[in-house]
Amino acid sequence: MTADRRRVLLFTSHPIDARDGADKELSVAIASGLPEFRFTWFGRVGGRGREPLSGGRRIPLLSPSGMPGRAERAQAAAWALALEPRSDLLHAVMTIGPAFGAFTRIRERVLGGRRRPALHTVPAVEDPARLAGVTPLGTTVALSRSTEQMLCDAGFPDVRLIPPGIDLDRWSARPRPAGRLPVVAFAGHYDPGGGVDESVAALGSVASSGRPLSALFLMRPRPGQDEDREAERLRERARAAGITDVVVQGRTPDMPAAVAGVDVLLLPARHLHGKADVPLTVLEAMATGRPVVVSDLPQMAALGSAATRVPAGDVAALAGAVLDLLDGPGRWDAMAQAGLDLVRREFSADGMTARYAALYEELLAPRAASGATEAR
Structure with missing residues (x-):
């Protein structure tokens, strides 16, 4: 095994060139930030031209929807079993x-x-x-201390904490839009409890309180x-609730622009049900x-205190938090700056990939030492 371009099999449950989601975003960020390794990754049949990774080996999966269904998971598992012995990690x-x-x-x-x-x-973790x-x-990596503790309590012997990171060049601070109605956004799934x-x-x-x-x-x-x-059901429910100006948007080609166009983002989930422990959209x-x-x-x-946290399921507290931000310019400015400082300090892609690089080297060291011994 040579010291450069060691082979990593990036095992995901679906093609990473076909949909958005935490697993895709994390996979792409990790592989893009570690050019010293050669990654094998799963892409969608017919997906050429939309590669999220510029190098490595692309393994095609049949996936009409691009989502992690049973067929995609079965193909990914079969390929993983076939390719792992030819990989270093x-x-x-x-x-x-x-x-x-299983x-x-x-x-x-x-x-x-x-x-x-x-x-x-x-x-x-979908169901603890x-x-x-x-x-x-x-070795298992958790994104949050709560999941780290959950995995340790379940008997996982080697659990590390590496918070997720985002590309701060792509997701850069932008001025708050002015001269129009404030926009409050929710980003997530249609699931009850989300x-x-x-x-x-x-x-x-x-x-209904009179705040447009x-x-x-x-x-x-x-x-x-x-x-x-x-989407139509959601529009109907929003209008029935008294929201006259409502937009429901599906896959968004330019998410940074979409997020920059809002004033406040909401994620008042009662459970995360498969979403990332620290949802990337929030970061x-x-x-x-x-x-x-x-x-x-x-x-x-x-x-921490960089986000406004309200009791799960408490609609009145959620509405109050939104009003506090929309009607209190000082509060809005303080929370915007606190969030910006937190992400720059603790959730950058560069910081995340540096920690993965060190972990890769740690895991590969015994194999490298074994190879050196055999060579002698």
Whole structure:
């Protein structure tokens, strides 16, 4: 094994050139920031020309939707088992869901001694109850202290904390728009409990109080959801709640511009259900200089006082937090600056990739030493 361009199999549950999401964004940021390694990654059949990574080896997956469905997961798992023995390091970036435990058992039986050092970045855990009895892939990386503790409590032996990072060149601070209605945005999924229902109710309450605003919903469907139908239902619910100026937007080609056009971003989730522990959209809004209002889930503690946190499910508190920001220029300025400072200090892509580079070297060191001994 040579010291340069060591081979890393980037194991994701779907093609990373086909959809947005925390696992894709983290995968691309890590691989882009570590040019000294040669990555093998999963792309979509017919997706040439949209490569998120400029180098490495692209493995095509059949994926009509580009989302992590059962077929995509099965293909990715099969390719991972075939390619891992030809790699120097396996780096999985995927949420721990129902099928994860089965894959780790199959990997152990199929590969045995041909397994390579493995690293698993866990954007989120869908159901903590499923952690019981799960065999880790290897060293596990959590994005937040709450998930780090959860994994340790479940018996994962080697858990590290590396917060997510975002590209601060792409997500740079922009001035607050002026001369129009304030725009309050929610970004997320249509799932109950994800915060969209609370956002509709709270913004309806704000609008009904006589405070004019525009509501923007930046939505991503789950596999199997009819995006057009879900969007129309959301518009109807927003209007019924008293929001007269409402926009529901799906996949957005220029998210930095979309986020720069809002005044406040909301993510009042009652549970994250597979979203990143520290949602990247929240960090991106903070990097743009936009105050955020989130629920007080344990994972959100990583944001400290740089975000306004309200009790999960408390619509009145959410509406009050929005009004405080819209009607208090000093409050808006202070929270915008606090978020900007936090992201620059703790959530940069450069800082994240430096920590992964050190971890890669740590995991590869025993294999390098073994190779040197054999060469002698």
